[in-house]
Amino acid sequence: MEKVEEFTVKVYSENHIGLLNRLTIIFTRRKVNIESLTTSEYHLPGVHSFTIVINTTESMIRKITSQIQKLVDVMKTFYYRTDEIIYQEIALYKVPTSALLESNEIEQLVRRYNARILEVTPEYTAIEKTGHKEDTQELLEKLKPFKLLEFVRSGRVAITKPMKELRVHLQELEEATDYSNKY
Amino acid sequence: MKTNDKKPTRKELPAEGTEVTGSEALIFSLMKEDVGTIFGYPGGAIMPVYDALFDYRDRINHILVRHEQGAAHAAESYAKILGKPGVVMVTSGPGATNLITGLANAMIDSVPMVAFSGQVPSGLLGTDAFQETDVMGITMPVTKWNYQITKADEIPEIVAKAFYIASTGRPGPVMIDITKDAQFGKMKWHYEKCRKIRSYFPYPKVQMDKVEEAAHLINKAKKPLLIAGQGVLISNAQKELMQLVTRADIPVTTTLLGLSSFPADHPLYVGMPGMHGNMAPNIKTNECDLLIAIGMRFDDRITGRLDDYATQAKIIHFEIDHSEIGKNVPTDVAIVADARDALTKLLPLVKENDHKEWVESFRKEYDNEYRKVIRPARESRGDDIKMDEVVHMISEKTDGQAIVVTDVGQHQMVVARNYRFKQSRSFVTSGGLGTMGFGLPAAVGAKVARPDRMVIGFTGDGGFQMTIQELGTIAQHKLPVKMVLLNNSFLGMVRQWQDMFFDKRYSFTELANPEFTKIASEGYGIASKFIKKREDLESAVEEMLAHKGPYLLEVKVMKEQNVFPMVPAGASVSNMVTE
Numbered sequence: 001m002e003k004v005e006e007f008t009v010k011v012y013s014e015n016h017i018g019l020l021n022r023l024t025i026i027f028t029r030r031k032v033n034i035e036s037l038t039t040s041e042y043h044l045p046g047v048h049s050f051t052i053v054i055n056t057t058e059s060m061i062r063k064i065t066s067q068i069q070k071l072v073d074v075m076k077t078f079y080y081r082t083d084e085i086i087y088q089e090i091a092l093y094k095v096p097t098s099a100l101l102e103s104n105e106i107e108q109l110v111r112r113y114n115a116r117i118l119e120v121t122p123e124y125t126a127i128e129k130t131g132h133k134e135d136t137q138e139l140l141e142k143l144k145p146f147k148l149l150e151f152v153r154s155g156r157v158a159i160t161k162p163m164k165e166l167r168v169h170l171q172e173l174e175e176a177t178d179y180s181n182k183y
Numbered sequence: 184m185k186t187n188d189k190k191p192t193r194k195e196l197p198a199e200g201t202e203v204t205g206s207e208a209l210i211f212s213l214m215k216e217d218v219g220t221i222f223g224y225p226g227g228a229i230m231p232v233y234d235a236l237f238d239y240r241d242r243i244n245h246i247l248v249r250h251e252q253g254a255a256h257a258a259e260s261y262a263k264i265l266g267k268p269g270v271v272m273v274t275s276g277p278g279a280t281n282l283i284t285g286l287a288n289a290m291i292d293s294v295p296m297v298a299f300s301g302q303v304p305s306g307l308l309g310t311d312a313f314q315e316t317d318v319m320g321i322t323m324p325v326t327k328w329n330y331q332i333t334k335a336d337e338i339p340e341i342v343a344k345a346f347y348i349a350s351t352g353r354p355g356p357v358m359i360d361i362t363k364d365a366q367f368g369k370m371k372w373h374y375e376k377c378r379k380i381r382s383y384f385p386y387p388k389v390q391m392d393k394v395e396e397a398a399h400l401i402n403k404a405k406k407p408l409l410i411a412g413q414g415v416l417i418s419n420a421q422k423e424l425m426q427l428v429t430r431a432d433i434p435v436t437t438t439l440l441g442l443s444s445f446p447a448d449h450p451l452y453v454g455m456p457g458m459h460g461n462m463a464p465n466i467k468t469n470e471c472d473l474l475i476a477i478g479m480r481f482d483d484r485i486t487g488r489l490d491d492y493a494t495q496a497k498i499i500h501f502e503i504d505h506s507e508i509g510k511n512v513p514t515d516v517a518i519v520a521d522a523r524d525a526l527t528k529l530l531p532l533v534k535e536n537d538h539k540e541w542v543e544s545f546r547k548e549y550d551n552e553y554r555k556v557i558r559p560a561r562e563s564r565g566d567d568i569k570m571d572e573v574v575h576m577i578s579e580k581t582d583g584q585a586i587v588v589t590d591v592g593q594h595q596m597v598v599a600r601n602y603r604f605k606q607s608r609s610f611v612t613s614g615g616l617g618t619m620g621f622g623l624p625a626a627v628g629a630k631v632a633r634p635d636r637m638v639i640g641f642t643g644d645g646g647f648q649m650t651i652q653e654l655g656t657i658a659q660h661k662l663p664v665k666m667v668l669l670n671n672s673f674l675g676m677v678r679q680w681q682d683m684f685f686d687k688r689y690s691f692t693e694l695a696n697p698e699f700t701k702i703a704s705e706g707y708g709i710a711s712k713f714i715k716k717r718e719d720l721e722s723a724v725e726e727m728l729a730h731k732g733p734y735l736l737e738v739k740v741m742k743e744q745n746v747f748p749m750v751p752a753g754a755s756v757s758n759m760v761t762e
């Protein structure tokens with residue numbers, strides 16, 4: 001059995017309605033679960049980017065990305081192992097302010113985990129932590145005994161370590177394409 | 184049909200910049216794309232377009248089918264025969280959902296098709312308006328691309344894109360949904376063909392280093408075997424294929440969808456591989472030292488058990504779709520490009536060669552198959568007519584020159600095995616999806632595409648009844664299609680599997696059938712004949728072929744004939760069973 005690993009897929013595409021649907025169909029059709037998904041505008045004009053985290057085998061991720069690359073509105077797609085990217089997730093926690101005031105434990109946690117307090121009202125206190133899932137998860141476990149009211153973690157955002165820019169990749173793709181009178 | 188006798192009033196396209204409605208813009212766009220025929224069915228949400236079409240019906244032929252599925256299959260068949268997109272037009276809701284099978288079929292068989300559906304006015308989208316359905320969502324998995332137009336002025340650009348996407352690279356179906364307000368809306372007419380999309384790279388340039396590697400392997404191979412798939416037909420590489428194999432003396436086998444890409448009477452032709460293919464190409468797949476696959480995707484019906492498929496051979500894969508490379512079978516040299524481009528670059532590097540003994544060895548396998556399977560089926564002496572006799576006779580009487588269309592099942596495999604195609608672009612069948620009901624509407628599409636050629640559609644009694652209403656299309660449009668119904672009173676292919684793998688438990692596969700010739704002749708005024716005796720076969724076939732109009736020949740065939748040889752599902756291609 002091939003080993004299951006965590007992969008981060010980056011997709012650069014046109015910003016068209018329905019593309020997200022077409023992307024997710026490629027995963028669901030192969031019964032591969034999406035762990036997290038973030039979409040945002042890219043810094044090149046009109047380019048949209050998706051960051052998708054999944055746990056699967058390398059041969060499956062290869063098949064999936066080559067299917068994604070086939071989508072008409074997708075410019076380029078890549079997959080990375082965790083050591084090839086710099087990534088973060090953001091987590092927000094809501095605790096009752098009374099719990100914050102009862103002791104200084106929450107404040108100590110906030111400091112120890114490099115989190116920060118975003119807002120304090122008489123009813124609730126909002127805490128933010130940016131980091132990898134394990135870190136935000138650990139803080140979550142620590143905050144649970146303090147009557148945690150709400151918790152949310154974002155999808156992964158990632159930039160890549162390889163230096164080759166998307167622009168160059170696209171140029172190469174274009175140069176490798178034959179546009180001569182076939183149509 | 185009185186209304187249609189009225190002469191069309193307008194003929195020419197308006198000048199650029201003229202104000203037109205979205206519906207007119209759609210018709211003009213189709214004319215710009217050289218669309219000769221639309222297969223369609225009207226309804227509320229597409230009525231403005233049909234109204235615009237009415238003025239241009241001498242420029243664009245419209246075939247009124249009897250069910251939207253039929254429109255899709257007819258368009259696919261038209262596309263395959265002509266090598267350009269088939270066009271479909273339907274209304275919203277049920278009109279669009281009835282297309283799904285056809286879209287799925289076109290998707291898996293890489294058929295260029297552009298389908299248009301009407302949609303409720305954009306203001307009503309998402310309100311469960313009358314005949315509203317989420318066409319985008321529903322067709323996404325079965326289209327190469329789809330788009331919803333909500334404004335008239337989007338129409339030309341999107342239509343141009345649709346035709347470009349459907350026909351280039353690996354072809355496929357494109358669905359365009361047009362809201363009714365976009366059809367009524369006004370826009371300034373302009374048109375520009377699409378030649379490039381920034382995120383779409385349909386034709387990879389041929390990589391010469393790969394071509395050189397391939398040439399090297401071909402030049403030194405002692406026992407090469409070439410599999411020609413539909414990609415040869417799509418890229419029109421028949422001539423280059425012929426040059427390659429005659430120069431290097433390579434036996435050629437054609438996949439089900441590749442049939443007719445290479446003439447069956449050529450000395451290097453060795454038949455069809457796969458589950459119900461010929462023994463020689465299957466057995467030799469596991470003996471060759473080089474397997475050259477062109478424009479095919481190593482479907483499981485071809486490969487049988489993968490870890491026992493051509494493991495001894497080097498494999499060269501010519502394929503335009505990069506995602507097919509290594510998907511099922513690992514390759515030594517992959518050439519990701521249009522087949523004709525690649526072969527054109529390859530040819531100058533290929534040396535003359537001679538593999539006499541190797542080529543002869545296929546003959547031995549064929550003789551064996553002929554003795555064990557082919558002849559007994561063709562020259563049956565029992566009371567019952569076998570399917571093979573009928574197909575073989577028609578193949579001989581038409582000299583392999585007809586366009587042949589099939590439905591799905593035993594008869595499909597028997598036709599593929601027995602019809603000896605001598606002309607290219609002559610076979611239309613549902614391969615990847617195996618869609619029963621494909622045959623009759625596909626015969627319609629083929630005849631519309633090539634009125635000058637004989638079109639013969641073979642169907643089983645099961646599949647015939649899935650789209651039997653298209654007899655109405657044939658009658659109304661006076662399409663001289665020849666239909667051969669091989670009636671075994673069973674869902675034959677399923678019954679064969681029940682026989683072989685389910686202890687002969689014939690669970691719901693026997694059919695009580697109507698009198699088909701009565702339906703055709705008395706109902707639709709289509710000439711027909713029913714025969715069940717061998718001595719009537721020849722004259723009936725001759726009568727059908729000589730008849731001027733459409734004709735249904737129903738042949739009662741043996742109830743429980745099994746198609747052999749066979750690679751049972753999951754077995755190795757070298758283990759074909761003959762009974």
Ligand SMILES: Cc1ncc(C[n+]2csc(CCOP(=O)(O)OP(=O)(O)O)c2C)c(N)n1
Pocket residue numbers: 590591592593594595617618619620642643644645646647669671673674675676677
């Ligand atoms: C739409 C659809 N439903 C079911 C099947 C499964 N199926 C494959 S072959 C077959 C039997 C076809 O019977 P018939 O049309 O009589 O042709 P025969 O096999 O007897 O030549 C069936 C039911 C299918 N391929 N397509």
